Amino acid sequence: xxxxxxxxxQSLDEALALKGxxxxxxxxxxxxxDVMVLGRQKKxxxxxxxxxxxxxxxxxxxxxxxxxxxxxxxxxxxxxNSPEAARHLPILHDAVxxxxxxxxxxxxxxxxxxMTAASSGDTLGPLLCLEAVCRLVSAQGERRxxxxxxxxxxxxxxxxxxxxxxxxxxxxxTSGDRKSSGCFIKLMRRxxxxxxxxxxxxxxxxxxxxxxxxxxxxxxxxxxxxxxxLVESEEALEGAPLAEALKEQAADHALGRSCRPRDSDRxxxxxxxxxxxxxxxxxxxxxxxxxxxxxxxVG
Numbered sequence: 157x158x159x160x161x162x163x164x165x166q167s168l169d170e171a172l173a174l175k176g177x178x179x180x181x182x183x184x185x186x187x188x189x190d191v192m193v194l195g196r197q198k199k200x201x202x203x204x205x206x207x208x209x210x211x212x213x214x215x216x217x218x219x220x221x222x223x224x225x226x227x228x229x230x231x232x233x234x235x236x237n238s239p240e241a242a243r244h245l246p247i248l249h250d251a252v253x254x255x256x257x258x259x260x261x262x263x264x265x266x267x268x269x270x271m272t273a274a275s276s277g278d279t280l281g282p283l284l285c286l287e288a289v290c291r292l293v294s295a296q297g298e299r300r301x302x303x304x305x306x307x308x309x310x311x312x313x314x315x316x317x318x319x320x321x322x323x324x325x326x327x328x329x330t331s332g333d334r335k336s337s338g339c340f341i342k343l344m345r346r347x348x349x350x351x352x353x354x355x356x357x358x359x360x361x362x363x364x365x366x367x368x369x370x371x372x373x374x375x376x377x378x379x380x381x382x383x384x385x386l387v388e389s390e391e392a393l394e395g396a397p398l399a400e401a402l403k404e405q406a407a408d409h410a411l412g413r414s415c416r417p418r419d420s421d422r423x424x425x426x427x428x429x430x431x432x433x434x435x436x437x438x439x440x441x442x443x444x445x446x447x448x449x450x451x452x453x454v455g
Contacts, residue, residue: 186268222331228267247338281357281375307382407436
């Protein structure tokens with residue numbers, strides 16, 4: 157690897173000031189789990205690294221009314237070990253459980269996963285389904301970007317070069333006594349420490365009677381250049397009886413303009429298409445189970 161200057165600021169303001177001084181030649185890093193990999197691949201195009209690790213402003217994780225705030229610097233291990241995250245955001249908790257190793261989860265951050273913007277990023281589908289809002293901060297102030305507007309291209313986000321992801325505001329799916337739950341499923345070649353061949357996330361909200369799907373959010377990774385919501389599937393499910401969520405026909409809608417699987421070294425496009433058909437209803441069934449509904453009895 158080439159020589160890189162390394163900075164460890166003690167506050168968010170200091171980090172932003174350093175970026176202002178070094179400009180485009182400096183790169184913000186969070187957990188830093190991709191740095192050595194990118195360096196060896198000669199894809200680390202910078203002269204300096206500004207570490208955001210441990211900054212107090214980025215490490216908060218708290219429930220505020222009907223919003224769960226997840227600081228960008230919160231590690232995956234903290235999410236995994238949080239009873240509140242498991243209770244309120246099971247779809248995100250699912251994803252963290254199958255990400256990397258214990259050692260990696262101890263340093264990798266949710267903000268790093270968002271800003272890397274890889275199509276295979278496991279937390280990104282759940283965050284899309286949860287309608288998270290990204291809070292971006294720069295020396296000019298703070299702005300908010302909905303998660304579905306965050307990914308503008310392969311590994312490219314809507315964040316400007318001088319902005320830091322402060323954290324994510326996640327509306328509680330069950331606020332107002334709404335009946336809601338979700339599920340994340342990751343298909344891998346191995347049982348652990350592997351990138352996804354495909355991942356699928358489904359969050360369902362039921363009507364007051366618990367008989368139809370009032371609202372649905374469906375997302376997938378490794379089926380398009382960026383993580384995507386499968387809007388066609390959502391539209392097919394909303395207003396439908398619960399049984400529709402368990403049918404492959406509902407997943408067929410996902411294979412429209414939003415979902416464009418491709419061949420890769422890991423697997424072929426046709427296999428990814430088939431797995432969308434299989435995993436969307438499977439995730440929906442598990443979401444129903446979490447709401448106390450026996451998916452086997454729905455019909």
